[in-house]
Amino acid sequence: MTPRLRDFEVKDLLSLTRFFGYSAETFSLAVSLxxxxxSVMKIQPKHLSCVGLCCFYIAxxxxxxxxxxxxxxxxxxxSQNRFTASDMMRMExxxxxxxxxxxxxxxALHFLRLFHSFVLQQxxxxxxxxxxxxxLEAQLKACHCSFAFTKIKPSLLALAILALEVQDQGLCELTESQETLQLQTHVKGGDLVCVRALVGKCLTEYSTTKCSKPSNRKLRWIISGRTARQLKRSYYKIAHLPTIPEAASLSFENRNEVITS
Structure with missing residues (x-):
């Protein structure tokens, strides 16, 4: 098992989330699971797709x-996997x-929404x-696709994303609110600075054309007519990721989800 394989699996889960039109909560919970x-089990690469899909199904x-x-x-x-439903139930x-x-x-999404609601009042x-x-949620999804954040506490990651956005937007009036959140979550200043820099690096790399972005393109043609008739029509309502406003320095573009600066 390698970080690269893990990241590929998470991007597949993001594609499935978009394909079904599921919520950000579902994706974030699936990644968390x-x-x-x-973190507690060593698995072989051949089992990763089953593990990932089961986490998605639970979410x-x-x-x-x-x-x-x-x-x-x-x-x-x-999801174009070859294991059986029985295999999936056992893995679940x-x-x-x-x-x-x-x-x-x-x-991290849970904390991000709480923090955003708090600072918005100011x-x-x-x-x-x-x-x-x-x-902010779109930025979090990009971070979820990077192994670098798997060992970071959800509250710290959420606060780092918010702190970076506050800095980029020049919202100086939120300095006191940010410090309050830092104290309440027991986040050290040095840790916040480091993770904030890591988030900035991740979003910068994600903005490049060389970065492999999640895609649901293959899911549109791989399904046979027989399978399509068995599925509910609502499954085919593709929901795209929310676009980040272009007023700031980063934004997702169209369905490729490219963040441009």
């Missing part, structure tokens, strides 16, 4: 409405047991428009 499991069942949850067999076909049980059935652990109307949660 995957990283938590990989879907925990975050989405019951009517939006696909059958395991359908999910396997759509292993994952849950190793994580002590703690599915709904706080994620801003005027014009400043609120520039510090949007959609932009």
């Amino acid at each position: 995957l990283d938590r499991f990989l 879907v069942k925990s975050s989405e409405e019951e009517k939006s949850v696909p059958a395991a067999g359908d999910l396997i076909r759509i 049980k292993i994952i849950l047991e190793k994580l002590y059935w703690r599915v709904r652990a706080p994620t 801003l005027d109307t014009d400043s609120k428009k520039s510090l949007t949660i959609e932009r």
Whole structure:
């Protein structure tokens, strides 16, 4: 198992999230489950796709409405994997047991939304428009696709993303609010500076054309007519990632999700 393989798997999960039109909570929880499991278990690369899809399936069942949850067999076909639904059920049980059935652990997205809601109260109307949660969530998704953040506490990652955006936007009035959040989350100043720099580097690399971006293109043609007839029509409503406003220094472009400076 390598960091590169892990990142490829997370990008596949992001493609599935977009394909089904699932929420950011589902994707963030799936990544959290995957990283938590990989931190306590050593697995062979050939098992990674099964582990990743099971984490995604657990997240879907925990975050989405019951009517939006696909059958395991359908999910396997759509993700183009070759293991069986029985394999998936066995792996799901292993994952849950190793994580002590703690599915709904706080994620970076959970903290990011809390922090954003807190600092938003300190801003005027014009400043609120520039510090949007959609932009912050899009940046978090880019960070989720990098192995470098797997060992960082969710609260620290969320605060670092917010701090970088506050810095880029020049919102000096949020300095006191940021310090308050830092104290409440017991984040050291040195740690915040380091992770903030790491986030900035990640977003810069993500903006390059050389970076492999998640794509749902292959999911549009690989499904056979027979499979398509078995699936609900709602599965085919592709939902794109929220675009980051161009008013700031970084933005996602179209479906390739390229962040440009």
